[in-house]
Amino acid sequence: MFFQPAIPSSSTVSRREMLLESGTGFGALALASLLPQSALGDASATISHIAPRAKSVIFLFMEGGPSQMDLFDPKPQLNKLAGKPLPPGYKRVVTAMGELNSPLLASKRKWKQYGEAGTWVSDWIPNIAQCVDDMAVIRSCWTNGINHSGGVCQMNTGTPLAGRPSLGAWVNYGLGTENQNLPAFVVMTDNKAQVTNGPRNWGTGFMPASYQGTKLDVGNEPIANLNNPEGISVERQRNKLGLLNSLNRDHFKDRTFQTELEARIKSYELAFRMQANAPEAIDLESETAATQQLYGLDDPKTEAYGRNCLLARRLVERGVRFVQLYHGAGSKWDAHRDIEGNHTRMCGQSDKPVAGLMKDLKQRGLLDETLVVWGGEFGRTPMSEKGNGRDHNPTGFTMFMAGGGVAGGQTIGSTDDLGFHAVEDRLHVHDLHATILYLMGIDHMKLTYLHKGRPERPTQNEGDAYRLITQRPLVRKELSS
Numbered sequence: 001m002f003f004q005p006a007i008p009s010s011s012t013v014s015r016r017e018m019l020l021e022s023g024t025g026f027g028a029l030a031l032a033s034l035l036p037q038s039a040l041g042d043a044s045a046t047i048s049h050i051a052p053r054a055k056s057v058i059f060l061f062m063e064g065g066p067s068q069m070d071l072f073d074p075k076p077q078l079n080k081l082a083g084k085p086l087p088p089g090y091k092r093v094v095t096a097m098g099e100l101n102s103p104l105l106a107s108k109r110k111w112k113q114y115g116e117a118g119t120w121v122s123d124w125i126p127n128i129a130q131c132v133d134d135m136a137v138i139r140s141c142w143t144n145g146i147n148h149s150g151g152v153c154q155m156n157t158g159t160p161l162a163g164r165p166s167l168g169a170w171v172n173y174g175l176g177t178e179n180q181n182l183p184a185f186v187v188m189t190d191n192k193a194q195v196t197n198g199p200r201n202w203g204t205g206f207m208p209a210s211y212q213g214t215k216l217d218v219g220n221e222p223i224a225n226l227n228n229p230e231g232i233s234v235e236r237q238r239n240k241l242g243l244l245n246s247l248n249r250d251h252f253k254d255r256t257f258q259t260e261l262e263a264r265i266k267s268y269e270l271a272f273r274m275q276a277n278a279p280e281a282i283d284l285e286s287e288t289a290a291t292q293q294l295y296g297l298d299d300p301k302t303e304a305y306g307r308n309c310l311l312a313r314r315l316v317e318r319g320v321r322f323v324q325l326y327h328g329a330g331s332k333w334d335a336h337r338d339i340e341g342n343h344t345r346m347c348g349q350s351d352k353p354v355a356g357l358m359k360d361l362k363q364r365g366l367l368d369e370t371l372v373v374w375g376g377e378f379g380r381t382p383m384s385e386k387g388n389g390r391d392h393n394p395t396g397f398t399m400f401m402a403g404g405g406v407a408g409g410q411t412i413g414s415t416d417d418l419g420f421h422a423v424e425d426r427l428h429v430h431d432l433h434a435t436i437l438y439l440m441g442i443d444h445m446k447l448t449y450l451h452k453g454r455p456e457r458p459t460q461n462e463g464d465a466y467r468l469i470t471q472r473p474l475v476r477k478e479l480s481s
Helices: 015-021 027-033 076-080 149-158 168-177 198-202 236-254 259-281 287-294 301-317 339-363 429-439
Strands: 056-060 111-114 121-122 136-142 185-189 322-327 370-375 379-385 389-393 396-400 410-412 422-424 450-453 455-458
Touching: 056 168, 056 301, 056 339, 056 389, 056 410, 076 389, 076 410, 111 429, 121 168, 136 429, 149 198, 168 185, 168 429, 185 198, 198 429, 236 259, 287 301, 287 339, 322 339, 339 370, 339 389, 339 450, 379 396, 396 429
Parallel strands: 056 322, 056 370, 136 410, 185 322
Antiparallel strands: 111 121, 136 396, 370 396, 379 389, 450 455
């Protein structure tokens, strides 16, 4: 059965309309073959510049800035100099709260080496510590934004200023989804607080809005209004959405510049397909009691983030390309005072779910094809704030990657002996994004989107993929005295 094209209402027909309207729409298929993922709603044509190691990404975003020298980057010298000002010789920077001249703050953590490579991890995250042989701990990350808005924006989009597509949107644009009945890019938060910057963190900037992330709700019903109301049959729902789709597309013909309209049309179409597929995807009750306990669903303290981590595993299992899980939504990792109380609480909520996710992916054979990324928008300063807290530190902090082609059991880069500045194998946000794309099979310099005549790229023509992340070193690092 062939589709009978409508006659364009305007006497001026664009090339795009011609492809859509002529030849029963088969011209659009040719257009789709030229795009990485057609804005016309056709199936994605995968872009692969490099042999991909990962098929999906799960980005565990610790919003607010976890402290590197209290989690993954032990600094004995910091404890020796505690209570004294920053010694001469360290590059001076502008700190968010102006605490550069405050006394150094000792770390109260206890440290232990884990795994075959002897990776150092603190007692705040004992469960994650059991997974180090699958992790590459990157101690030399740095960024530009010194406040939460700029830092969160840059870690998501590559720049501290709003207006560019998020990393998830670039992955969606470049690779699309393997499951047309679920979104390609999903975002979840652990509480109802607003994430810093809100939806622009998973937005598309100058790209079509159809590549943006789909945010699921907090709690036991992550997708609101998923089921049809009582008395509404599938056939009636299909007819209603069919009429709505027809009206929307007729309205859209003369407004192709408004990508939000197209995104809304596609969202209605996706929503209908999701009604048949999403209930099974988000049904956590089908998981065994042992699996639910692995993620901490049996403990009120870990239940919220554990639920999101388990949902993430189920989504990537079903072909979702990019899943971002915010922990501490509303900058709750931000420890300007009482870092002991703050990080004890935040680590207690996230340690078991994060470890459970990595263990579950591994035992199901999914870790090899799923890249797990952990980190915040920046780290914390070695100097104190308010006596017992730490200020923002974008000049040197820690993230880790696991699975998806990453060689585990390694520590990459280093900060100075106080944990202030990244000094060895420094990796900027652009380098981190380029590395994630590289593991997904994308060359960040070849993935382009033409905007106002300019070929835009995910990392703004900067950064290099850290290819050594796929090679495991044999050196066991010891903690210097």
